[in-house]
Amino acid sequence: MPVYEIEIFLVRLTGLVQLRTAAERTGPIPRVIPDLDRFAVLATADDRGRAIRRTWRRLSQALPVVALWNAFPDSEGNYTLSFPLTADAAHRISFHAVRGGCTPETVLRDAIAEALARDRSSRRAQLDSRINALLRDFPRDEIKRGLSP
Structure with a gap:
């Protein structure tokens, strides 16, 4: 076994x-x-x-x-x-599964994948904002010098 x-x-x-x-x-x-x-x-x-x-x-x-x-x-x-689910959460997941014609596991998997995608998107937006602020506040040659060993 x-x-x-x-x-x-x-x-x-x-x-x-x-x-x-x-x-x-x-x-x-x-x-x-x-x-x-x-x-x-x-x-x-x-x-x-x-x-x-x-x-x-x-x-x-x-x-x-x-x-x-x-x-x-x-x-x-x-x-x-x-992980344990409350009865209400289990009911809502089952409802969405029946409505979508899929299993509760699929509903949870898709919800987790969507949340991860939102998180990645949010982190990417934060990174873009900080890079733009860096480029706005410092000359490019100074940034290059700071990145070189």
Whole structure:
């Protein structure tokens, strides 16, 4: 059976006692990130989704988990992110999926892709604005001298 490394993100910092309790439920925790608000476990399952669901079941009572994701991409380069949804959010996502004739996963994937595109666009606009301000405030030859080693 394949083994998956699942990284766990916590709502708040946790102590070593809580991590030991979690280890009792899931087995040894192979990797603890120094800030103690995330760590990784190894989970065996037939597929990645089952490994994540099994990890949720085992940890939800022991730790304040906010999200799980697989630490390594699948064969297509995709990661799986798992996080709890409120009933209202789940209903809205399902509504949009039915209206669009697609799956809830597709609705979330498209929403995340759109948000990332907006963020990239916003960062590009910030960069353009700052470069224009730099070019406006300093002569080009001075900028070139500042960039050369």
